[in-house]
Amino acid sequence: MNTTKLFNFPSRAISLVQFCGMKNFKAPPTYDIEIPENAKLKFIDKIPTLPTNIKPPKMQKRLRYIRGPEDVHNFLMYKQYGIMALGGGRLKHGHFEMIRMTLHRKIDLSRMFAVWRVDAPWQPVTKRGQGTRLGGGKGPIDHYVTPVKAGRIVVELAGKCEFKEVEEFLTDIANKLPFKAMAVSQEMLTKMKDQEKWEEENNQNSFTMKYLIQNNMGGCQRWLSPNDFKYFCKYV
Known part of the structure; x- marks a missing residue:
């Protein structure tokens, strides 16, 4: 229904016509992906399961497990979103629980799901009690960790959603990890690889x-x- 209002000014009269128009919105994107039955992250054990006749082995630090780039798990399986490590470090059981509980509170399980891209804690870390005398061999196992290299995808999120929906809480999780990490999408990973290749080919220094x-x-x-x-x- 058209309505006309007249405003009389000393010099001229202005006519304002208000009418309802049709707005064209973009069609929502189509996601060719299936939501699995168990969309939640699996619970991670604090201690690895060993046979009853095997004593838990002790291990050295082996810093080579966290140095250098990740050569295998450096891509997104579902080509959507995830958290990528920017440096080396170790994940404890508390970090796994933080990731799992945060994602379960934030994501919509009817149209999203998450999967682990790192192994459960398996590397033993020994520690001596405070005030104990040195010597007598290696100390007892205190906890287990999972070593992570730079470029490793820690957790992956996929489903019928956009990156703007999940970027905020994925970034919040990445800031709480014991190493530098960031929330990434498939487009960001592609741009980063292309940019690195271009800089290497066009370097004038x-x-x-x-x-x-x-x-x-x-x-x-x-x-x-x-x-x-x-x-x-x-x-x-």
């Missing part, structure tokens, strides 16, 4: 870190570690 280390510029090989010779100071 010939004095790269690889060139400096291999040619011992300034005698840098005297104070570099073996990992710097392997990764050229990229993963520290």
Whole structure:
């Protein structure tokens, strides 16, 4: 229904016509994905299950498990969203529970689901009691951890949703992890790989870190570690 209002001013009369118009909204995206029956994250055991006749083995630190890039689990299986580690570190059982409980509160299980992309805690960490005398062999096992390398996908979220819906709480989870991490989507991963490839191909500075280390510029090989010779100071 059209309504006309007249406003009389000293110089001229202005006519304002108000009418209802049709608005065109974009069609919602179609998601070609099936929601599994168990959309929740599986509970992670605090201690690995071992046969009854095997004593829990102790282990050294083995920092090589958290150094360098991840070569296997560095992609999204469902091509949607997840949390990617930006550096190396160790996940404890409390971090697994924090991720699981936060996602169960935030996601809509009728149209979203989440899957783990890391193993349950398996690496033992030993610790001696306070005030105990040194010596006498390695101390008892205190807890178990899961080592994570840079580029590893920690948890993956998929379903009938957009990145804006899940970015806030995925970023909140990533900020609580014991290493640097970020919420990513498939588009972000693709752009990051393309950007890294473009920078490597179009770099006009010939004095790269690889060139400096291999040619011992300034005698840098005297104070570099073996990992710097392997990764050229990229993963520290």
